[in-house]
Amino acid sequence: MRVRKRNIVLFLLLLIPLVYYVLFKLVVVPYAFYISLTDRALIGPKARKWNFVGLENYIKVAKDPSFHSALKNSFIYAMVCGVLGQLWLGLLLAQLIWHGKLHGKIRGKLVAFLYVLAVFTWIMPETVAAFEVRAMLGRREGLLNMLMRSLGLRPIDWFNLANTWLGVPIMLWALILANIWKGCTFSMTVSLAAMEGIPQELYDAAKIDGASWWQEFFYITLPMLKHLFPFMILVLFSGSFTHFTFLWVLMGGGAPEAGLWREANIAIYAYSVAFGYYLVGYGTAISVIVMLVYTVLGILVHYVRR
Amino acid sequence: MRRRILKIANTVAFYICCLLVLLYFATPHIWLITSAFSPESKPYIQLVRPTIANLVAIFKEHNFVHYAINSAIISVIGTLITVSLSVIGGYALHKLEVPDIVILALWVTTFVPLLAYIIPYYIYLSALGLVNTYIGAAIVLSVQNLPYYMWLMKNFLATFPKELEEAAMIDGCGRIRILFSIVLPLSLPPVGLIAAMAFNGAWGDFLAPLVLLSDRRVMPLSVGMFTETIRPWAVYEPWQYNLLAAFAILYIIPPILLFTFTHKYLRGLAMLGAGVRG
Numbered sequence: 001m002r003v004r005k006r007n008i009v010l011f012l013l014l015l016i017p018l019v020y021y022v023l024f025k026l027v028v029v030p031y032a033f034y035i036s037l038t039d040r041a042l043i044g045p046k047a048r049k050w051n052f053v054g055l056e057n058y059i060k061v062a063k064d065p066s067f068h069s070a071l072k073n074s075f076i077y078a079m080v081c082g083v084l085g086q087l088w089l090g091l092l093l094a095q096l097i098w099h100g101k102l103h104g105k106i107r108g109k110l111v112a113f114l115y116v117l118a119v120f121t122w123i124m125p126e127t128v129a130a131f132e133v134r135a136m137l138g139r140r141e142g143l144l145n146m147l148m149r150s151l152g153l154r155p156i157d158w159f160n161l162a163n164t165w166l167g168v169p170i171m172l173w174a175l176i177l178a179n180i181w182k183g184c185t186f187s188m189t190v191s192l193a194a195m196e197g198i199p200q201e202l203y204d205a206a207k208i209d210g211a212s213w214w215q216e217f218f219y220i221t222l223p224m225l226k227h228l229f230p231f232m233i234l235v236l237f238s239g240s241f242t243h244f245t246f247l248w249v250l251m252g253g254g255a256p257e258a259g260l261w262r263e264a265n266i267a268i269y270a271y272s273v274a275f276g277y278y279l280v281g282y283g284t285a286i287s288v289i290v291m292l293v294y295t296v297l298g299i300l301v302h303y304v305r306r
Numbered sequence: 307m308r309r310r311i312l313k314i315a316n317t318v319a320f321y322i323c324c325l326l327v328l329l330y331f332a333t334p335h336i337w338l339i340t341s342a343f344s345p346e347s348k349p350y351i352q353l354v355r356p357t358i359a360n361l362v363a364i365f366k367e368h369n370f371v372h373y374a375i376n377s378a379i380i381s382v383i384g385t386l387i388t389v390s391l392s393v394i395g396g397y398a399l400h401k402l403e404v405p406d407i408v409i410l411a412l413w414v415t416t417f418v419p420l421l422a423y424i425i426p427y428y429i430y431l432s433a434l435g436l437v438n439t440y441i442g443a444a445i446v447l448s449v450q451n452l453p454y455y456m457w458l459m460k461n462f463l464a465t466f467p468k469e470l471e472e473a474a475m476i477d478g479c480g481r482i483r484i485l486f487s488i489v490l491p492l493s494l495p496p497v498g499l500i501a502a503m504a505f506n507g508a509w510g511d512f513l514a515p516l517v518l519l520s521d522r523r524v525m526p527l528s529v530g531m532f533t534e535t536i537r538p539w540a541v542y543e544p545w546q547y548n549l550l551a552a553f554a555i556l557y558i559i560p561p562i563l564l565f566t567f568t569h570k571y572l573r574g575l576a577m578l579g580a581g582v583r584g
Contacts, residue, residue, distance in 0.1 A: 007402070009480065009481040009482060010397075010398045010401050010402050010481055011398070011402065013394045013395070013397060013398040013481070013482075013485075014394075014395060014398035014399065014402060014404075016391065016394060016395070017391040017392070017394065017395035017452060017456060018395070020387075020391060020449065020452070021412075021449060021452050021453065024445050024446070024449040025415065025423075025449045025450070026415060027430070028423045028426050028427050028430055029415075029423070031426050031429075031430055032423055032425075032426040035425075035426050035429065040429075092323075093327065096320070096323055096324065096327065099320070100320070100324070107320070110324055111324070113328075114324060114327055114328065114331070117328070117331045117332055117335075118327075118331055119565065119569065120335075120562070120565065121331055121335070123506065123561055123564075123565050124510075124558050124561055124562075125509070125510030125512070125528060125557065125558065125561065126510065126512065127510070127512050127528050127531075127532075127554075128338070128554045128557060128558055129334075131338075131550060131551075131554060132334035132335070132337060132338050133334065134349075134545065135334075135337060135341070135349035135350075135545075135547055136333070136334055136337070136349070138349030138350075141348055141349050141350050142349045142350070143333065143337065143349065143350055143351065146350060181330060181331065181334075210309060210312070210313060210316075212312075212315075212316035212319065212320075213316070213319075213320055213323075214319070238417070242419055242421050242422065244421045244513055245511075245512040245513055248512075248516075249512065249532070267421045270421075270425065271421075271424070271425075274425040275425075275517070280425060280426075280429065283425045284425050284426050287422050287423055287424075287425050287426065290421070290422040291418055291422045291423060294417055294418040294419065294422055295414055295417075295418065297417065298413060298414035298415075298416075298417030298418065299410070299414055301413075301417065302410055302413050302414065
């Protein structure tokens with residue numbers, strides 16, 4: 001009897017957070033499905049009395065060219081940022097730091113500073129980071145354009161969507177460069193933690209042989225960390241796929257109409273449809289699609305993590 | 307001889323790489339700091355005539371204290387909810403045999419970002435009357451990653467010696483008593499870490515306040531610093547960089563402080579899958 005009573009207490013302890021979680025988060029999932037089947041609006045007559053329209057919103061999404069290009073840009077952004085940029089820059093940084101730590105006091109100090117700087121960039125609020133990048137990209141007087149001018153190159157108007165490179169507005173490449181800066185520390189910390197598990201004899205032997213840090217990288221670190229790649233790629237991909245805050249602030253901040261590129265990203269598109277055009281039903285249909293994508297990604301991460 | 311040249315080349319390559327990384331990472335931060343003390347709103351680094359006029363202006367004309375208090379209220383309430391629920395939930399998860407499917411469901415739903423459901427969420431919360439209230443924002447910020455923190459707590463408790471609890475149980479302690487007088491005092495480091503992460507997340511969040519706290523009375527710093535300084539009607543350059551930078555350098559002080567106290571644990575955390583929203 002006593003055992004049973006204890007279990008009830010435990011069960012209640014679990015139930016409190018679960019009820020809270022269901023009540024304020026999970027409940028929204030069926031509600032989102034329901035709203036996505038209506039033509040509800042945020043304001044106006046459709047906000048009070050809306051009609052059930054079936055799958056019409058989803059058909060509209062499938063035919064919407066803006067949605068297609070937003071999805072494409074989201075995909076490019078997440079692939080280039082996560083899989084190409086953040087993953088590899090993070091790995092290289094980890095290798096640089098690891099090498100520096102083992103090779104003398106001055107290098108150790110230097111890489112310790114690099115580590116603090118990278119982690120600081122990572123933990124600082126995305127709004128501030130985006131604001132810094134915004135200044136770097138300034139049209140006439142931004143640091144990046146000043147650098148290009150001093151190298152004898154033509155300055156670029158990053159915010160002009162008519163400028164393209166490889167068929168994609170140059171704005172997207174600028175956003176990618178910025179996000180690699182902000183987010184590569186995740187793979188760096190994961191790699192550094194994993195490198196502590198690599199037998200140190202390997203690095204010691206490499207040091208005696210006089211191997212450079214990039215030789216260590218290709219012949220020791222990379223083969224030993226390969227098993228972490230699926231996990232890191234999935235996490236980095238899903239981190240960038242619906243990047244909202246960073247891009248939103250970078251492109252407009254408090255003045256969203258000034259220079260906001262609605263198709264930059266699927267998240268920004270859904271947001272501007274729902275809160276800019278007040279088409280809640282349509283925006284929610286996009287949200288439901290995003291939710292499905294993240295459910296699949298979440299399941300994959302759950303299994304890859306082991 | 308060849309070996310010697312190679313060694314020198316390696317050293318040079320190492321320092322050049324370090325320098326490049328340093329420039330890439332530090333330049334924006336250097337700009338932020340110099341800009342906060344600069345008399346003009348310029349997107350390039352200028353060191354002439356440093357002034358504290360920007361800092362004075364954000365306190366006197368732009369209600370910095372008001373926004374900071376709002377931010378603090380929301381973050382503290384959110385952190386309290388997160389910590390208390392993740393402690394009891396993590397303890398229960400540790401003791402009970404929860405079916406795998408529940409764990410999977412919690413993990414996967416945590417993985418779905420706030421952004422994916424913010425639109426129906428806004429309608430739902432406004433029906434509950436929680437829009438433009440502190441408690442509403444605190445709920446939104448605390449509920450998002452709750453299962454993750456519970457799971458973190460559970461993982462810590464798995465390393466806990468069983469004998470302590472068993473001894474207490476023989477002495478006739480109930481579950482709640484064990485939790486509060488034995489488990490909790492011994493798990494202050496992870497609880498502190500959870501608190502730091504929850505606070506940092508709430509303090510830095512932009513999306514939830516943008517949607518839910520559009521009223522200036524309750525608006526926190528993350529949104530307020532932009533509404534105060536950006537002039538949408540100025541067509542060529544609506545950004546007042548130096549004022550915004552002054553806001554920003556004060557705004558990032560709490561995250562920096564939290565980081566200096568908790569960075570020791572960061573690496574272990576990254577291994578556990580933290581920073582999912584990277």
